[in-house]
Amino acid sequence: MSFSTDKIKIERIKTDFLIIGAGAAGCFAAYEARKLNPDIDIVILEKAHIDRSGCLAAGINAINAYINAGQSPESFLEYVKKDSMDLIREDLVYSIAKEVNHAVDLLEEWGLPIPKDENGERYARGRGSIIVQGERIKPIIAQAVKSTKAKVLNRVVVTNLIKKGNKILGAYGFGVRDGKFYIVEAKATLVATGGAGGIYKPNNEGNARHKIWYSPFNTGAGYAIGIRAGAEMTTFEMRYVSMRIKDLMAPTGAVAQGVKAQQVNALGERYLEDRYGDLGGRQMPTSARLLATLQENAEGRGPCYLDTTHLTKEQAERLKAYYLHMTPGLTLYWSVKSTSPKNDPPEIVGTEPYIVGGHAQAGYWIDINRKATLENLYAAGDVAGGAPKKYVSGSGVEGMIAARDINSKLGSLNHEEINDHEIKEEMHRVFNHMNKESISILPDELELRMQKIMDDYAGGISSGYVLNEQKLSKARKYIKHLKEDSKYLYGNNLHELMKCHEVIDRLDVATVLIEHLSYRKETRWPIYQSRGDYPNRDDKNWLKFVNSVYDNKSGEVKIVERECKPVSLLATK
Amino acid sequence: MGILIDQNSCNGCGFPESETPCNMACPGDLIFMQSNGKAEICCNADCWDCCACIKICPQQAIELQLPFEITGKEGSLKARAYREKTVWTARDANGNEEIFETPARNESSLKNLINPEEFSDVVDSYKGISKSFTDLGQGI
Numbered sequence: 001m002s003f004s005t006d007k008i009k010i011e012r013i014k015t016d017f018l019i020i021g022a023g024a025a026g027c028f029a030a031y032e033a034r035k036l037n038p039d040i041d042i043v044i045l046e047k048a049h050i051d052r053s054g055c056l057a058a059g060i061n062a063i064n065a066y067i068n069a070g071q072s073p074e075s076f077l078e079y080v081k082k083d084s085m086d087l088i089r090e091d092l093v094y095s096i097a098k099e100v101n102h103a104v105d106l107l108e109e110w111g112l113p114i115p116k117d118e119n120g121e122r123y124a125r126g127r128g129s130i131i132v133q134g135e136r137i138k139p140i141i142a143q144a145v146k147s148t149k150a151k152v153l154n155r156v157v158v159t160n161l162i163k164k165g166n167k168i169l170g171a172y173g174f175g176v177r178d179g180k181f182y183i184v185e186a187k188a189t190l191v192a193t194g195g196a197g198g199i200y201k202p203n204n205e206g207n208a209r210h211k212i213w214y215s216p217f218n219t220g221a222g223y224a225i226g227i228r229a230g231a232e233m234t235t236f237e238m239r240y241v242s243m244r245i246k247d248l249m250a251p252t253g254a255v256a257q258g259v260k261a262q263q264v265n266a267l268g269e270r271y272l273e274d275r276y277g278d279l280g281g282r283q284m285p286t287s288a289r290l291l292a293t294l295q296e297n298a299e300g301r302g303p304c305y306l307d308t309t310h311l312t313k314e315q316a317e318r319l320k321a322y323y324l325h326m327t328p329g330l331t332l333y334w335s336v337k338s339t340s341p342k343n344d345p346p347e348i349v350g351t352e353p354y355i356v357g358g359h360a361q362a363g364y365w366i367d368i369n370r371k372a373t374l375e376n377l378y379a380a381g382d383v384a385g386g387a388p389k390k391y392v393s394g395s396g397v398e399g400m401i402a403a404r405d406i407n408s409k410l411g412s413l414n415h416e417e418i419n420d421h422e423i424k425e426e427m428h429r430v431f432n433h434m435n436k437e438s439i440s441i442l443p444d445e446l447e448l449r450m451q452k453i454m455d456d457y458a459g460g461i462s463s464g465y466v467l468n469e470q471k472l473s474k475a476r477k478y479i480k481h482l483k484e485d486s487k488y489l490y491g492n493n494l495h496e497l498m499k500c501h502e503v504i505d506r507l508d509v510a511t512v513l514i515e516h517l518s519y520r521k522e523t524r525w526p527i528y529q530s531r532g533d534y535p536n537r538d539d540k541n542w543l544k545f546v547n548s549v550y551d552n553k554s555g556e557v558k559i560v561e562r563e564c565k566p567v568s569l570l571a572t573k
Numbered sequence: 574m575g576i577l578i579d580q581n582s583c584n585g586c587g588f589p590e591s592e593t594p595c596n597m598a599c600p601g602d603l604i605f606m607q608s609n610g611k612a613e614i615c616c617n618a619d620c621w622d623c624c625a626c627i628k629i630c631p632q633q634a635i636e637l638q639l640p641f642e643i644t645g646k647e648g649s650l651k652a653r654a655y656r657e658k659t660v661w662t663a664r665d666a667n668g669n670e671e672i673f674e675t676p677a678r679n680e681s682s683l684k685n686l687i688n689p690e691e692f693s694d695v696v697d698s699y700k701g702i703s704k705s706f707t708d709l710g711q712g713i
Contacts, residue, residue, distance in 0.1 A: 048600040051625075057600040058623035111678040135659055136677040155602070176602055207574055207618045208640040216621050217601045247643045248622075321673045324661055328650060329622040332637060335663035335671055336648030495602050495615065 005427040011180045014415060015043040015151070017406055018170055018186030020158050021222060022046040023054040024392045025381025026192035027141045028103065029399030034148035036407045042150035043184055045173055047193075047498075048217065049154045050142040054194050055215045055358075055382075056392070059135035061254055061325035063107075065100045065394040068124040073097035076128055080389045083285045084238075085524050087543060088361065089386030090567040091368050095401060096387055096394040103396040104130070110144045112137055126257040128389075135325045137392075156182055157498050158221055159430050161189065161229045161377070162418055168229065168377040169416050172426045176498045181427050187413035188376050188406040191364065192399060195356030195382040196220025196509045198447065198502075201455035201462070202352050203249060211329065213242055213249040214354050222383035223355070223363070224505035227512055227550045232365040232373040232560065234385035234547045236509075237516035239353035239528045240360035241465060243290040245306075246347040250327035252306060255346060259319060261306040263289065263348065265296045271304070287527045290350050294464060294527075304348050308341040316342035350527065352461055355509055357381070358395055360528060361388040362513075365547050365562070369405035370398055373549075376413060378402040386545075433489050433500040440490035443499035446482065450507060453478045458514055459530065468532040472518045479514060483507050483555075512548050515557040519546050574638040575620020576627065577649070578604075578612050582634035585610035595626035595635060628654035 357363035363385030381395035457475035491497035522538035
């Protein structure tokens with residue numbers, strides 16, 4: 001092999017506290033750590049630029065985990081539990097619920113505009129949601145981090161955790177702008193990246209392939225580094241599929257909750273109440289509202305809409321502008337067609353499945369302090385498992401909780417020597433994809449193949465999200481082949497090298513996901529996890545967590561069951 | 574389509590001596606500098622329509638366009654980020670314009686904590702390296 005890593009410059013950094021990913025969770029962690037400890041050394045690795053990275057790059061128009069007047073942390077917990085079919089980590093969800101308002105207070109203090117009524121109350125959009133004017137939320141959060149003097153390394157792609165025995169010693173990465181190999185040694189490491197999109201075939205194709213709800217740049221790196229290091233992961237099988245506005249895949253909350261638009265079918269019927277009372281009518285869980293919509297389409301009563309025809313002209317214009325805070329493409333979509341939500345009500349469809357811990361609960365198995373199953377390793381936000389519906393504010397809370405624990409233990413944590421041979425091996429694994437072999441596969445090609453396999457055999461859009469054992473065994477076989485082929489991935493520049501690793505990471509996530517989907521032999525979360533061969537919910541046998549540990553040497557996924565422990569908070573209160 | 578960078582309006586923002594805002598802002602690492610000193614997007618199909626580059630461009634040389642397969646019509650969205658607000662201009666296929674303003678930020682309690690020069694989110698002081706098309710071909 002002609003390729004040599006000798007030409008690669010190495011940047012070696014030592015720190016107390018390494019944060020991987022400068023999103024809500026990572027930034028709040030840095031802020032909290034600095035608040036508690038003026039001397040702690042903090043390094044943040046960010047794949048893009050902290051000012052406009054990840055899910056929040058475009059902005060947001062609501063914060064969806066919030067305790068409004070009349071609600072309480074207890075009622076929040078009850079709601080999340082009911083919406084997640086009773087299987088959640090109550091301890092984690094409750095700890096988030098107690099602090100989401102504190103996180104929002106901080107955001108407001110940092111400069112986020114949050115409109116208020118004449119009594120000075122923030123506007124509730126739903127029971128657990130408030131309106132914000134958040135186009136600039138990411139630069140605002142980034143500035144809070146800059147005030148901490150944490151060292152932010154932008155444009156560094158993290159490729160693996162550094163592991164010795166059962167301990168995590170930091171992380172490896174490469175600079176997508178400078179081409180350097182980064183070795184960051186840390187006393188404690190917090191994984192705070194986004195979840196994984198782009199595993200399944202998306203709604204749109206060709207030039208529109210990235211008109212997707214979730215950030216297409218969140219490619220599961222945070223999961224993948226933990227999977228390869230052997231950290232225990234939980235509930236990947238609870239995928240997240242959302243009901244979104246067709247074509248632009250924009251969120252529906254501003255329409256459904258913001259202006260109280262009802263779901264109607266092509267005949268103008270309010271089908272949730274009319275036909276799906278058994279699912280709970282309008283009070284049904286989030287996923288059931290989409291299930292009912294798919295059913296209406298299957299029975300020939302589509303398309304379905306969010307009915308905005310009752311809005312006044314002014315309301316419709318306001319709604320149109322409101323999307324500039326989050327999905328500006330949708331505002332343009334209405335403008336291009338010279339129309340508004342009043343005469344062109346948004347059509348609703350389901351997205352492709354995503355693996356996320358912020359909306360659903362796929363992620364690291366963590367304790368109440370957000371410590372993962374490996375020593376000195378923590379997880380918060382989208383990659384932390386067991387606590388669905390935490391969103392932006394809850395992710396921030398998890399970052400702060402992790403930072404507190406890390407700071408309190410810092411005195412007893414040390415750096416440790418890293419094996420030179422392992423460094424060489426990782427450098428080779430990372431940069432080898434710039435070495436053109438006789439056979440080469442481009443990252444886009446492999447991505448399309450992966451998305452097709454997952455769509456066809458692991459419950460994508462084309463199969464109505466339905467899973468069965470026979471199809472899953474095909475998915476398992478083909479993804480395994482594809483993983484073997486991934487050694488031929490070729491990127492002729494650093495941007496393409498990043499894309500190579502993004503596909504490799506998603507293949508590792510897909511590998512674990514398939515085992516989770518196959519293991520749970522019931523249907524707990526319709527749409528998110530619908531088994532054609534086990535169509536019913538089975539609390540007697542399956543009210544428990546399906547966890548996994550991956551063996552990077554053998555490629556085997558070991559499944560572990562964990563008990564679901566209700567923390568009877570309401571009873572003890 | 575994702576974005577269109579008007580090659581006549583783009584002045585390169587002093588590249589290669591300084592970091593260019595659009596190149597800095599893109600969350601997908603999609604914007605590159607060409608040998609003529611002007612910015613271009615490497616793969617429009619990868620664009621997420623987040624508008625980070627559009628809002629930050631001092632020349633207002635960038636606009637959002639939707640793929641024809643989605644709208645069947647042309648049109649564009651431009652934006653300019655000011656400190657307290659963002660001003661948007663949406664244009665339909667017939668050239669009719671709609672203008673919107675969105676509030677961006679309030680005064681921050683952090684203002685005494687950090688250097689005011691670091692406080693501009695319109696063009697932040699990122700000291701990284703802008704990537705050029707020549708880098709694209711070279712690999713390592």
